[in-house]
Amino acid sequence: MRALTWHGKRDVRVDTHPDPGIEQPTDAIIRVTSSGICGSDLHLYEVLGPYLDAGDILGHEPMGIVEEVGSGVRDLAPGDRVVVPFNISCGHCDPCSTGLQSQCDTTRVDGQGAALFGYTKLYGQVPGGQAELLRVPQAQYGPIKVPHGPPDDRFVYLSDVLPTAWQGVRYADVHEGDTLVVLGLGPIGDMACRVAQLEGTRCIGIDLVPERLARARSRGVETIDLADDGIDVVDAVMQLTGGRGADAVIDAVGMEAHGAPVGKLAQTLAGLLPDTLAAKLQESAGIDRLSALHLAVELVRRGGTISLLGVYGGNADPMPMMTMFDKQVQLRMGQANVRRWTDDILPLLTEGDRLGVDDFATHRVTLEDAPDAYDMFQEKADGAVKVLIQP
Numbered sequence: 001m002r003a004l005t006w007h008g009k010r011d012v013r014v015d016t017h018p019d020p021g022i023e024q025p026t027d028a029i030i031r032v033t034s035s036g037i038c039g040s041d042l043h044l045y046e047v048l049g050p051y052l053d054a055g056d057i058l059g060h061e062p063m064g065i066v067e068e069v070g071s072g073v074r075d076l077a078p079g080d081r082v083v084v085p086f087n088i089s090c091g092h093c094d095p096c097s098t099g100l101q102s103q104c105d106t107t108r109v110d111g112q113g114a115a116l117f118g119y120t121k122l123y124g125q126v127p128g129g130q131a132e133l134l135r136v137p138q139a140q141y142g143p144i145k146v147p148h149g150p151p152d153d154r155f156v157y158l159s160d161v162l163p164t165a166w167q168g169v170r171y172a173d174v175h176e177g178d179t180l181v182v183l184g185l186g187p188i189g190d191m192a193c194r195v196a197q198l199e200g201t202r203c204i205g206i207d208l209v210p211e212r213l214a215r216a217r218s219r220g221v222e223t224i225d226l227a228d229d230g231i232d233v234v235d236a237v238m239q240l241t242g243g244r245g246a247d248a249v250i251d252a253v254g255m256e257a258h259g260a261p262v263g264k265l266a267q268t269l270a271g272l273l274p275d276t277l278a279a280k281l282q283e284s285a286g287i288d289r290l291s292a293l294h295l296a297v298e299l300v301r302r303g304g305t306i307s308l309l310g311v312y313g314g315n316a317d318p319m320p321m322m323t324m325f326d327k328q329v330q331l332r333m334g335q336a337n338v339r340r341w342t343d344d345i346l347p348l349l350t351e352g353d354r355l356g357v358d359d360f361a362t363h364r365v366t367l368e369d370a371p372d373a374y375d376m377f378q379e380k381a382d383g384a385v386k387v388l389i390q391p
Contacts, residue, residue: 002391003057003131004370009049010378012058012371020127020135025072028139030082034152035129036061036361037370037387038086038160039186039254040311042378044120051120059389060086060117061159062129063152066143073139082143083158084129084136085338088115091141102335107138113335130370132391144342147350153358154349156388157191162345162355164309164336165191169201171332172248172307176200181237181246181299183292185212185223187360187386188309189252193221194355198348204240206233211362211383219356237299245301253292254310290318297323308333360386367391 089101104114118128208226
């Protein structure tokens with residue numbers, strides 16, 4: 001089969017690999033029909049090289065058609081159309097039973113959370129879904145069956161974008177009439193606004209990419225452009241909220257935020273070290289670019305909530321704890337518990353298109369063109385907001 005693989009910083013290639021096969025009774029093999037490029041894939045492209053090996057298959061947002069199932073998979077059959085959650089969970093351990101599938105005890109990796117498709121040694125080094133074929137462990141529970149007929153765009157975001165945005169809004173604990181500020185209007189931030197608006201929440205979106213700002217405005221989001229030299233973001237939000245601040249803030253940016261030179265320098269220096277040394281440095285003294293999270297602390301009202309959706313990986317991140325304590329800020333975070341939310345989301349896709357998923361993707365590319373698509377997405381060129389690979 002053909003698959004997109006990592007070979008170094010900003011170096012991904014399409015290689016030929018052996019077709020995957022059934023290895024455990026709970027496995028399934030799917031033929032991938034669509035797989036998204038996620039913003040967190042760009043962390044692999046740019047920052048997390050110490051945890052990857054050349055030839056690792058990338059991608060954690062796949063859907064496709066079941067080709068084969070193991071003897072322990074009772075609810076899937078060849079020909080079924082499925083979406084595959086990015087986290088691999090068993091459905092029966094204590095965390096899964098309480099809705100924390102991202103902490104699955106069965107697949108959890110050495111002090112981290114549940115194993116993830118296509119996402120480094122930290123999360124099991126499981127081959128990913130930017131490929132023609134994918135072996136799906138724990139297929140007795142994970143895959144989500146969806147109807148045949150509608151294009152992939154209707155369902156593929158159940159793998160990551162939709163449940164991540166949905167959880168972010170749930171963790172933000174906003175209600176009708178509340179004000180939610182969303183930092184970063186990439187795919188997750190954009191979708192978080194759409195989910196919150198369903199329930200009558202006022203959304204203010206902050207970004208610096210014109211196409212992202214325009215997409216959000218077209219759906220009724222009030223926007224603030226970080227690229228406006230005359231803008232004071234804190235002052236602007238305070239004016240929009242009567243000096244109170246936002247009831248909740250979603251940070252959909254994460255570790256590679258703009259305007260954080262110390263964090264950027266640390267990440268760059270780590271990238272110059274041999275992988276074993278760089279990994280040890282990141283695990284003991286790694287810091288993220290924290291400007292987005294620090295801004296969230298400033299923007300949230302006293303007693304408000306910050307919901308972290310952007311990926312962070314530092315172990316020595318300096319945080320404004322005095323301010324957070326004084327403002328009595330509530331902070332929630334974590335990988336999305338995909339299967340916890342999919343039953344709630346699916347009716348919004350099968351009974352119309354209330355979240356605008358049908359035209360959510362800005363680009364669709366073949367697998368062979370995926371390396372150029374990574375570069376385009378990283379550079380935010382050609383209006384790229386969401387890219388789907390369709391082998």
